[in-house]
Amino acid sequence: MQKPRKIPERMCAGCKERRPKRELWRVVRSPQGEVSLDATGKKSGRGAYLCPKNACLAQAKKRGSLARALECAIPDEVYAAMADELARLAPAGEEPCAKPAEKPAAGKAAQKQTGRPASKAAKPAGALE
Numbered sequence: 001m002q003k004p005r006k007i008p009e010r011m012c013a014g015c016k017e018r019r020p021k022r023e024l025w026r027v028v029r030s031p032q033g034e035v036s037l038d039a040t041g042k043k044s045g046r047g048a049y050l051c052p053k054n055a056c057l058a059q060a061k062k063r064g065s066l067a068r069a070l071e072c073a074i075p076d077e078v079y080a081a082m083a084d085e086l087a088r089l090a091p092a093g094e095e096p097c098a099k100p101a102e103k104p105a106a107g108k109a110a111q112k113q114t115g116r117p118a119s120k121a122a123k124p125a126g127a128l129e
């Protein structure tokens, strides 16, 4: 039998919602004063939390709430790193063509139309229409 464990919650510096800690990013200020994104949640230092979402990142930057939480300035490159990370994570649910397999016929047709290799024209179908 498993005992119900209390899930630690933290507040997002962007939307101010409380969420399970593991769903949030931890931004940490090291004892040396270096601010970085701590994806593992294991770095030592003072931490602040943020939903891995563009909206929360933008809010935290605009309001300076992340900087306030860490009591220091957040360098632009840290925000940039987080934006990069977001782009890389790109939640599958938001991509219209996140299907595992595409029909070969559709792919061929697209290639004929653009005359380019599919790798360069890998935009979600219908996104531009």
Ligand SMILES: [Zn+2]
Binding pocket: 012, 013, 014, 015, 016, 017, 050, 051, 053, 056
């Ligand atoms: Zn949030």
